Amino acid sequence: xxxxxxxxxxxxxxxxxxxxxxxxxxxxxxxxxxxxxxxxxxxxxxxxxxxxxxxxxxxxxxxxxxxxxxxxxxxxxxxxxxxxxxxxxxxxxxxxxxxxxxxxxxxxxxxxxxxxxxxxxxxxxxxxxxxxxxxxxxxxxxxxxxxxxxxxxxxxxxxxxxxxxxxxxxxxxxxxxxxxxxxxxxxxxxxxxxxxxxxxxx
Amino acid sequence: xxxxxxxxxxxxxxxxxxxxxxxxxxxxxxxxxxxxxxxxxxxxxxxxxxxxxxxxxxxxxxxxxxxxxxxxxxxxxxxxxxxxxxxxxxxxxxxxxxxxxxxxxxxxxxxxxxxxxx
Numbered sequence: 191x192x193x194x195x196x197x198x199x200x201x202x203x204x205x206x207x208x209x210x211x212x213x214x215x216x217x218x219x220x221x222x223x224x225x226x227x228x229x230x231x232x233x234x235x236x237x238x239x240x241x242x243x244x245x246x247x248x249x250x251x252x253x254x255x256x257x258x259x260x261x262x263x264x265x266x267x268x269x270x271x272x273x274x275x276x277x278x279x280x281x282x283x284x285x286x287x288x289x290x291x292x293x294x295x296x297x298x299x300x301x302x303x304x305x306x307x308x309x310x311x312x313x314x315x316x317x318x319x320x321x322x323x324x325x326x327x328x329x330x331x332x333x334x335x336x337x338x339x340x341x342x343x344x345x346x347x348x349x350x351x352x353x354x355x356x357x358x359x360x361x362x363x364x365x366x367x368x369x370x371x372x373x374x375x376x377x378x379x380x381x382x383x384x385x386x387x388x389x390x391x392x
Numbered sequence: 393x394x395x396x397x398x399x400x401x402x403x404x405x406x407x408x409x410x411x412x413x414x415x416x417x418x419x420x421x422x423x424x425x426x427x428x429x430x431x432x433x434x435x436x437x438x439x440x441x442x443x444x445x446x447x448x449x450x451x452x453x454x455x456x457x458x459x460x461x462x463x464x465x466x467x468x469x470x471x472x473x474x475x476x477x478x479x480x481x482x483x484x485x486x487x488x489x490x491x492x493x494x495x496x497x498x499x500x501x502x503x504x505x506x507x508x509x510x
Binding site for chain 1: 431
């Protein structure tokens, strides 16, 4: 082996490993920083509780990093949202069990829906007058309430397609179903929301 | 689907997206801070490649050093006393080498004189 060959062999086997890891780490951090705020709001609409939504988003980020950090970055959005949606579904299952137990013990609490304050949860918009802020908040409150009341699959399809901007294929991966099912759920969701929200949203 | 219906649906979706984006922009500092902490906690879980070659390289270096230290003195034993080895292998008596100065004087005396030595 000549000296040049030896240097080439060392540079190929050692240096790129560290550089590649660092590059991947930066890509992953950038992806999470880009997606985390929208993910929080999507999870929050799903569970109607910001603290719970923050925990769900953090769990999804950890699972993505631990299990899929070596995947190509283009695969991260659907994988991340699949993890997040699974977390939201698990959260609802646990809540269902908890509520049944609480009812059985006659300690069922009032649901959080009536106490949930979207304005307090999403304050401080920049550059808008109080009237605009109030209108937007009210509009979003109506929207959130309507989206939350959709059937689970319709809600997932609508939020991933409209709020996150995933295409049909990525949404199908995130939801774990066919692209045809995504189109059906999404179409039904849009029609239901338009009917419910009425003229103000047309 | 009629064209008007499709346009109305598109307008609805765009308005929903706009309202959602505004709610995202309005997230409070406490929530953003928790998101940041969560992200850092997640990134800390990245598995970095282990430097498996380091222990092997260390062991190889130790073996090489041991070999050099064990073989080092042999070089001195062979190189330094070459003249002693010649003496030992010579057919001449060791006494001759011990009295080399005397025999040198004797040779000179024989050459200069008439052989009347002693």
